[in-house]
Amino acid sequence: MRAALFQMTSGVDPAVNAAAIVDAIGRAKAGGADMLFTPEMAGCLDRDRTRAAATLRSEADDPVLAAVRDAAAKAGLWVHIGSLPLKDERADGRWANRSFLIDDRGAIRARYDKIHLFDVDLASDESWRESSVYGPGEQVVAADTPWGRMGFSICYDMRFPDLYRALTNAGATILLAPAAFTVPTGQAHWHVLLRARAIEAGCFMIATAQVGLHEDGRTTYGHSLVVDPWGAVLLDMGDVGGLAFADLDMGQVADVRGRVPAITNRRDIPAQVTLA
Structure with missing residues (x-):
């Protein structure tokens, strides 16, 4: 499988972001990719909630999703949209942070809403709720593709290994972790967490990231990664936006799992802890 990763600096205008993704689809196809991967919040990255509320749409009306589906069909390319912020999707009035898997005919094959939400106060005085x-x-969502079963996660999810255990129990061989990581947490944890998740699961990990200074004032870490099942980094895009490619040998999954059969050797852990 040839993967194309589009490391973005998404702004507040969905139309501009959609145009950038559509252009990347064309370039990915020309570069021989089988599938394009985008970061979390690819369609709009805006922490001004009032401004974002005026821009965002429901899934049925989202212009970024529509543009990407049309471009994927025209190019004959699979696309994973890391996530789009969507409103009018939940009974509680909150928005959805949703990934989409789109096939080479433009059909939506899978959707995943981010399970673990980032509520934290950082030492850098950044606060996120x-x-x-x-x-x-x-x-928990996994979906079949011509290259293997893909398991979905988004950004902060990567800190919760039980999610990936569930995905590999369901047969996932490729794990997806699109992100918009902060710089302090990225510098400390990005590489080690993603390599650990790939090693534990005996899976490929594809983690496409936002990068740089955004229109809303935040700065994201970048370093989109592809990690193989042995934990080797096949691609690290650093702190510059753009398109890059990685070739995945899916035979590595069975090879690594045969050498270190951690999934086969798993046991259910009792919920009760014995205090000695």
């Missing part, structure tokens, strides 16, 4: 705006997803 994702749950005040977005509602959590409730379903």
